[in-house]
Amino acid sequence: MDYKSLLCILTDSELSNVPLQQGISLAASRDAHLDVLALGVDRSQTGYFYAGADALLMQEMLNRAHEEADAIHSKAEAALRNAGIQWGCDKGVAQIADLGRHVAARARFSDLVILPKPYGKDRGTELEPTLEAAIFEGQAPVLMVPDTSTPMTSPKKISIGWNESAEALVATRAALPFLKAADVVHVVVIDPPTHGPNRSDPGGLLSQFLSRHGVKVEVDVLSKTQPRVSDVLLRHAADADIDMLVMGAYGHSRFREAILGGATRNMLEHATIPVFLAH
Structure with a gap:
């Protein structure tokens, strides 16, 4: 068995470069296909707003999630076009409570999921449930890459x-x-x-x-x-x-x-x- 179907799930444009480059390096070295999912996270739901939050505020959060997805998608496509690998890049928006369903639907058909470090300064709350959904609901192994790591093809x-x-x-x-x-x-x-x-x-x-x-x-x-x-x-x-x-x-x-x-x-x-x- 080898890793032929790689998946990189990106929810933050600022944290996307390291896992994306890691996915590209593995795909190139193993003649694998890299799928990238750019997800904007909508937090407009019970538990994230006080009672009485109006529809305009909720719509603003939805618009922001779409903008985040567009930004991540554009950045990923720009990197993938010249990478010389087989790739696909999709985008979408998910509420944080429903994040696991979207992640699992893609992870369960992947050999390896590549994700950024979920904890640390300036990290969104969606990173932890994304990793857990890939492991538990998606039943896929995960390669977590810290911000300071350089892309590897075959660790010695x-x-x-x-x-x-x-x-x-x-x-x-x-x-x-x-x-x-x-x-x-x-x-x-x-x-x-x-x-x-x-x-x-x-x-x-x-x-x-x-x-x-x-x-x-x-x-x-x-x-x-x-x-x-x-x-x-x-x-x-x-x-x-x-x-x-x-x-x-x-x-x-x-x-x-x-x-x-x-x-x-x-x-x-x-x-x-x-x-x-x-x-």
Whole structure:
């Protein structure tokens, strides 16, 4: 399997360049088709306006969403016309409460969805539900690219955050095209259980599975020396000069992670390298 149908969903013109260029680079290197969806988000609904907001204000928000979609669409088309790849570019408007339906309808027919970092300064509230809709409703793997990352075609050093969960295994399987092309893949195990069938060989079965696919694997067993698992993974990534991190998404419920935090949310907030996610 390879990534032949790529999807880039853009909801903010200011954040569109990095994921768009990443999509173009992957499409060119893999002879893939890149679809771009330019979405203007209409927030004129209950919960975003006080009672009594008039129709003129709601129409203004709708007009603004259309203008945003037009701006993103024009910018994307300008970049795609000279990219030398197979591409398509559509635009539309969605209310934020209905965003998931629009995202999922496109994501479920894509091999990989490329999205910007959902958390940080000057980011809209639609970025988080866009990513979650692609992963959950769309059942597609997501490549999250931070603003500072440069387009990559085939990451040479990859780490896998491995905790023996179903989510981590799904993400690893989905990332196989990247893993097989890498120079080295680090299976990172943090505080392995002292009891259980794999306690004497943490990460061993995953390494065996990957090596049979021709993946060059190293197992790194680390102690949780920092409060959050994501911090340990990111420190290891910096120390090992990792190009991309693979991890299962939302092992806990999204509600729990939103309120209490979790490895996925913390990683999406603080990652400085591309993160490959699947659930």
